[in-house]
Amino acid sequence: MTNPNNATITTVHTAAFTAGDALKIPTLRILQDDGNLYDGADKPTLDKDTALKMYDTMVFTRVLDERMLAAQRQGRISFYMQCLGEEATTVGSAAALDEQDMIMAQYREQGALRYRGFSLEQFMNQLFSNEKDLGKGRQMPVHYGSKDIYYMTISSPLGTQIPQASGYAYAQKLRGLAKTTICYFGEGAASEGDFHAGLNMAAVHKAPVLFFCRNNGYAISTPANEQFVGDGIACRAVGYGMKALRVDGADILAVYQATKMAREHALKHNEPVLIEAMAYRLGAHSSSDDPSGYRSKEEEEIWRKTDPISRFKLWLVKQGWLDEDADKAKIEKLRTEILDALKVAEKVAKPGIEHLISDVYQQPIPALQQQLDELKQHIRKYPDAYPVTSGRMD
Amino acid sequence: MAKMNMLQAINNALDLAMAKDDTVVCFGEDVGHFGGVFRATSKLQEKYGKARCFNTPLTEQGIAGFANGMAAQGMKPIAEIQFADYIFPAFDQIVNETAKFRYRSGNEFDVGGIVFRSPYGGGIAGGHYHSQSPEAYFAHTPGLKVVIPRDPYQAKGLLLASIASPDPVIFFEPKKLYRASTGEVPEDYYEIELGKAEVVQQGKDVTVLAWGAQMEIVDKAVAMAQEQGVSCEVIDLRSILPWDADTVAASVQKTGRLVINHEAPLTGGFAGEIAATIQKMCFLYLESPIERVCGLDTPYPLALEKEYVADHLKTYEAIMRSVKF
Numbered sequence: 001m002t003n004p005n006n007a008t009i010t011t012v013h014t015a016a017f018t019a020g021d022a023l024k025i026p027t028l029r030i031l032q033d034d035g036n037l038y039d040g041a042d043k044p045t046l047d048k049d050t051a052l053k054m055y056d057t058m059v060f061t062r063v064l065d066e067r068m069l070a071a072q073r074q075g076r077i078s079f080y081m082q083c084l085g086e087e088a089t090t091v092g093s094a095a096a097l098d099e100q101d102m103i104m105a106q107y108r109e110q111g112a113l114r115y116r117g118f119s120l121e122q123f124m125n126q127l128f129s130n131e132k133d134l135g136k137g138r139q140m141p142v143h144y145g146s147k148d149i150y151y152m153t154i155s156s157p158l159g160t161q162i163p164q165a166s167g168y169a170y171a172q173k174l175r176g177l178a179k180t181t182i183c184y185f186g187e188g189a190a191s192e193g194d195f196h197a198g199l200n201m202a203a204v205h206k207a208p209v210l211f212f213c214r215n216n217g218y219a220i221s222t223p224a225n226e227q228f229v230g231d232g233i234a235c236r237a238v239g240y241g242m243k244a245l246r247v248d249g250a251d252i253l254a255v256y257q258a259t260k261m262a263r264e265h266a267l268k269h270n271e272p273v274l275i276e277a278m279a280y281r282l283g284a285h286s287s288s289d290d291p292s293g294y295r296s297k298e299e300e301e302i303w304r305k306t307d308p309i310s311r312f313k314l315w316l317v318k319q320g321w322l323d324e325d326a327d328k329a330k331i332e333k334l335r336t337e338i339l340d341a342l343k344v345a346e347k348v349a350k351p352g353i354e355h356l357i358s359d360v361y362q363q364p365i366p367a368l369q370q371q372l373d374e375l376k377q378h379i380r381k382y383p384d385a386y387p388v389t390s391g392r393m394d
Numbered sequence: 395m396a397k398m399n400m401l402q403a404i405n406n407a408l409d410l411a412m413a414k415d416d417t418v419v420c421f422g423e424d425v426g427h428f429g430g431v432f433r434a435t436s437k438l439q440e441k442y443g444k445a446r447c448f449n450t451p452l453t454e455q456g457i458a459g460f461a462n463g464m465a466a467q468g469m470k471p472i473a474e475i476q477f478a479d480y481i482f483p484a485f486d487q488i489v490n491e492t493a494k495f496r497y498r499s500g501n502e503f504d505v506g507g508i509v510f511r512s513p514y515g516g517g518i519a520g521g522h523y524h525s526q527s528p529e530a531y532f533a534h535t536p537g538l539k540v541v542i543p544r545d546p547y548q549a550k551g552l553l554l555a556s557i558a559s560p561d562p563v564i565f566f567e568p569k570k571l572y573r574a575s576t577g578e579v580p581e582d583y584y585e586i587e588l589g590k591a592e593v594v595q596q597g598k599d600v601t602v603l604a605w606g607a608q609m610e611i612v613d614k615a616v617a618m619a620q621e622q623g624v625s626c627e628v629i630d631l632r633s634i635l636p637w638d639a640d641t642v643a644a645s646v647q648k649t650g651r652l653v654i655n656h657e658a659p660l661t662g663g664f665a666g667e668i669a670a671t672i673q674k675m676c677f678l679y680l681e682s683p684i685e686r687v688c689g690l691d692t693p694y695p696l697a698l699e700k701e702y703v704a705d706h707l708k709t710y711e712a713i714m715r716s717v718k719f
Binding site: 104133135139145147152163164171175181193197205359362367 | 419445446448450451453455456457458459460461462463464465466467468469471483486487490491494496497498499500501502503504506536537539560561589636639640
């Protein structure tokens, strides 16, 4: 072995550090706040239909988030997570993918999910954990998933999807599918061991993964400057021998462009790419969080002005692709549809008692079947204590 | 039939599985060209190529996460964790991800194709980081299957059944027996059903239960007891999760006595679960308290290994205590 260390040896004879911030990663910006492109910026390659689908998806998640946060406050659902201010990151990236590219998300990627075609009813059924929920009412609200649209079911533990995305993409490569896997996570989750494990595995085994970091400034209350001291997350990719891109996360044209380029590279070379989208989590971490305890209204106001939706809308209007009055009417109609769907979903029954033990194994093991039988006898004895299931057992 | 040691039987099982199904992939630390530190994956890279048998970076959580992703895509990853003592960085991926993948998605996705193979147990002068028996941690996790073979024939049949299983399996291999245990093994494909214990010796006075490398120790103790006129029924549990309570209970209802032996420490060990279940199923049949012969509640020692282990003498004493109660 001529180079056992797999490292470049450039000899010097005087001790000298390489600085921790020696690597400067540029940030791609295409669209300005006023809806105009930056001078000399890459021309958007979007067609009208795609652009309008992206816009509609962003608006959908914004209205859904408003309505469902209110529903949580009213006690109708137990928990909710908004993506306020980050709509461009997930929608812009999802739009740049093939519809059979796997999406492995963290939990704040409802934009990508909606772009793939998850229906309003499917959102509601999950949020109300009713018997029509694809996940059979087993996970807290916002833990969506659907095999049909290649959206891996969300898992609460942070960062676990990262090495999984490496393995999933490796399998796609092995099977010659010519598809990629996009893996979303936040800058906080990038501190987890799974981040390092997953990036290194993908780089070494040449898996076509797009690691998409939503650097939104906060991990619940912990600001990014208490999370790491390096230059963001993108520089870490270079440490794993991986290509990196950094984009303005509120600029959907930049996100789209970067993701398209990353996808092409990943497929052509069977290599992972890391994209870091610089964003701001304008809402609370979740319905259980209150940002007033750790950041100021003034800070939030600064970021509210860079709203990704209004920026994209201005651009669409300039293209002559969007009529503002028609848009307003459409949003009003959407509000009504969401409320109607909510009212339907909250009345749908909970999953039946058999789903307490189904899917733990492909078939229930004997001990589990016995436990269910004993439980049913108990419920029959005290039906009033278990109203969800007592009236509908066989 | 061919004479094989346990490593050869495992290698043969992996070879057959990879030949039969091209979605079967083997990987882990040093698993590629080198064939694993114990050589369980020897020659598989030469035969099936680097894409299907490969080294990974030194990251157990990465290996387990990678396996989860591959299996979610529909492949059958067989991931080696070099020593069971080093499975803990992967604990989150296995316990929170592998075990819950099907359940949490409502069966939209599953990772049933996975087998985690890992050498476990003592007897090789490995001290506390090359000797642990962590089966009880995983037995406490719904969604996993946990399997431990006692000899080459069992190892091949149980491993092939684990690979074919629609549920994820943790397959702990008694490394002390890798080369020490030899026997006749069919060269063709066969499976041994998971979740079933085996009565390896019929008897009437006392049931003696163990698994993995402890089966040899139990056999020695049983031979000593037999010389004293005690007739022992010996059971190899084989699957820790799900475990075959019916076979154990049927035996204890016949003998009225139960001695359980395992390598892992006493407190929180799987013997406790067995004892609790069997006392309920067999309460009116029991002639004496259920005995547990286990490791001490300490890390696995080095210099004092002989004193620590649940050996044949301690097992013999427990058998005699049980029959004389």
